[in-house]
Amino acid sequence: MADAPESSDQTPDRKAYWPEVIRLTLTLLAIWFLVSFGAGILFREFLDQFHIGGAPLGFWFAQNGSIYVFVALIFYYCAAMNRLEKKYRIEG
Amino acid sequence: MDWTLIWVFGTFGLYIGIALWARAGSTNDFYVAGHGVHPVVNGMATAADWMSAASFLSMAGLIAGMGYGGSVYLMGWTGGYVLLALLLAPFLREFGKFTVPDFVGDRYYSGTARIVAVICALFVSFTYIAGQMSGVGIAFSRFLGVDFNTGIFFGMGIVFVYAVLGGMKGVTYTQVAQYVVLIFAYTVPAIFISLMLTNNPVPQLGFIGNLKGDDVSMLQKLDETVQGLGFTSYLSSTKTNFDIFCITAALMFGTAGLPHVIIRFFTVPNAADARLSAGWALVFIAILYTVAPAVGAFARHNIIESVNETTYVPAAEYAQGSQLVSEAGETPSPAWFANWETTGLVAFDDKNGDGQMQIRGPAAPDGLENEVTVNNDIYVLANPEIAQLPEWVIGLVVAGGLAAALSTAAGLLMVISSAISHDLCRRTFFKGMTDKTELRVARGAAAAAVIAAGFMGIYSQQLAFVAQVVAFAFGLAAASLFPVILLGIFWKRMNREGAIASMLTGLIPTFAYIWHFKLGAGKAATADEWFLGVSPEGIGFVFMLVALVVGVTVSLATKPPPQDIQDLVEDIRIPGTRRSHGIADSGMAPVD
Known part of the structure; x- marks a missing residue:
């Protein structure tokens, strides 16, 4: 494959890049909302009937769990964006 | 307390040594550390920049007292980093200028928009910095036996050296050292307390574990104890869910809109590093923020057990x-x-x-x-003694508190001085200024800001708004700065008129509401008198939504922005494609 010519039509159109970024961003923000405002506040009382270790689940999401998910979300975003940039041959 | 002296002056010496090593030679060095900061290093500096005296000393106690209600701070002050990484930091870095008002002024091709952004940035930063300086004064007067004002002068002197000499470059590397000091000081006592109470060396696991030799969980036991003494349950809150929602949201969007946090992401080499750096910042912050609720719960349990009756x-x-x-x-x-x-x-x-x-x-x-x-x-300060740790650990905690206060103060100083030297002087009033003159003005502005901040610290008792920093700084950042930055990146059609209208509808009602219910006639008001039942801490979120709607409506009713601006927005969305665009970059070219 090394000698395959790099023609411009192999690179997907950059017009499609931004919608993909937006889709990724919205998906991750939905998770961001669910673990904090969802699990930690709106559904807390329901989730508190389950436990993680000795902590009620909703309470734990509000004080610890959501923060772990936030960290994971950002690193996932970085990896996914690097992939997208490679696909569209964008070099920062 | 000899150990305290050794730690405090030892760490101060370290900060000065770093300052002498990292001097700024140009405005590029002074404002954005030459864009040469490694993303992990910037993450660490951002964590120290972010975690203030209040995060370090008071937050665990606040959570201990509020139980579940304290979650607003934990989620609010970490969740904002997701917004920063996904919505703001990489694009603002790609935009490639020095300050937050730079983005607002150039994206909205308007000197008026720039000035409004400067006012927001200055008000938010001064409110915040006064609290840090008074924190320094308190630490000195309580632990080193010197006068409150003398303590503030000491703090001013230290920040003066590294902020004025080194600008953002000096601030960045001292913040890294300060992070190491503060995280060590926070986690060591927490690990010992956790071992003592739950036999688990990891506080986050002790938090969900059982007390030593007990078969009920620590949290359940604590909840029974506090309810038995007539407190509200540890596992719920008296606030409505709607209010908790609004406060959390105001803190999150406010975090993302705070200028001293945003400018840290201008110091890395490119957009990819900016988003990665936000991830590392949150890792370093999460170490303290996931330990804090454990420290709070352990200490509340301990204090009741060892003092009551x-x-x-x-x-x-x-x-x-x-x-x-x-x-x-x-x-x-x-x-x-x-x-x-x-x-x-x-x-x-x-x-x-x-x-x-x-x-x-x-x-x-x-x-x-x-x-x-x-x-x-006390929940943080007395921890080492309660856990019967050696005396040097107590001194370390004091040095950690000072590191937290000084690192945040320095970040805020950079916002204040660059707003004056760059946005007001270079970009508004004296457009022909050379880089060399601007650097001199920037140092002068940093020096003046240190002195002003010190005096605000000294008079913090008389300046009532200083105590309401949580409501003011976060509420105003969320309602006034966040919407225009977000729309400026994600909506090409957003124009000058919309931006100015949006900032003003965010700024003025939020300010008035907080002033009325925190300091003015409504101080004694109960929750039923609040607008929609939203407390002053959460109102920034409500007016942020209003500001977004106003910004969009006014933009649609007026002329679209010039083609130059629309091209600029296209460019900042795709890393590595930023070119210079007439009207947007006529005052200043983007810097790599």
Whole structure:
């Protein structure tokens, strides 16, 4: 494959890049909302009937769990964006 | 307290050494550390920049007192980093200028928009910095036996050296050192307390574990204890869910809109590094933020267990006094209580005259009154003693608190000085200024800002708004700055008129609401009088939504932005494609 010519039509159109970024961003923000405002506040009382270790689940999401998910979300975003940039041959 | 002296002056020497090494040679160095900061290093600096004296000393105590209600701070002050990484930091870095008002002024091709952004940035930063300086004064006066004002002068002197000499470059590397000091000081006592109470060395696991030799969980036990004394449940809150939602959201969007946090992401080489750096920042922040609720719960349990229903022994004759009490078959109050009583952070008032210390909540079943008051800061400060750690650890905690306060103060100073030297002088009033002159003005502005901040710290008791930093700084950042930055990146059609209208509808009502209910006529108001039942801490979120709607509506009703601006927005969305665009970059070219 090394000698395959790099023609411009192999690179997907950059017009499609931004919608993909937006889709990724919205998906991750939905998770961001669910673990904090969802699990930690709106559904807390329901989730508190389950436990993680000795902590009620909703309470734990509000004080610890959501923060772990936030960290994971950002690193996932970085990896996914690097992939997208490679696909569209964008070099920062 | 010799150990305290050694730690405090040892760390101060370190900060000055770094300052001398990292001097700024150009405005590029001074404002954005030459864009040469590694993303992990910037993450660490951002964590120190972010975690203030309040995060370090007061937050665990706040959570301990509020239980579940304290979650607003935990989620609010970490969730904002997701917004920063996904919505703001990489695009603002790609935009490639020095300050937040730079983005607002150039994206909206308007000097007026720039000035409004400068006003927001200055107000937010000054409110915030006064709290840091008074924190420094308190640490000095309580632990080193010097006067409050002298303590502030010491703090000013230190920040002066590295902020004025090194600008963002000096600030960045001292913040890294300060992060190491503060995280070490926070986690070491937490690990020992966790071991002591739950046998688990990881505080986050101890938090969800059982107490040593007990088969109920620590949290459940704590909840039973506090309810038994007449406090509200540890696992729920008296606030409505809607209010908790709004406060959390205001803190999150406010975090993402705070200028001193945003500018840290201008210091890395490119957009990809900016988003990665936000991830590392949150890792370093999460280390403290996931330990804090554990520290709060452990300390609340400990304080009740070791103080409640013991026989009070005054500090003056503690050694003999406690021996006499023990001989009489009673439990003496603990030594740490006597030690901290002299600082005024804990107090005992024997209301029923029985010589016993009663800790009670507002609805105590036995009808007794509460006699013990504990300052929020004690939960972190007294931890080493409660865990019976050696004396040097206590000094380390004081040095950690100072590191947290000084690192945040320095980040804020950079916002204040660049708003003056860059946005007001170079970009508004003296457009022909050379880089060399601007650097001199920037140093002068940083020096003046240090002095102003010091005086605000000294007079913080008289300046009532300083105590409301949580409501003011976050509410205003969320309502005034966040919407225009977000729309400026994600909506090409957003124009000058929309931006100015949006910032003003965010800024003015939020300010008025907080002022009215925190400092003005509505100070004594109950929750029913609040607009939609939203507390002043959460109102920034409500007006942020209003500002977004106003911004969009006004933009649609007026002319679209010039083609140059629309092309610029296209460019900042795709890393590495940023070109210079007439009207947007006529005042200043983007910097790599």
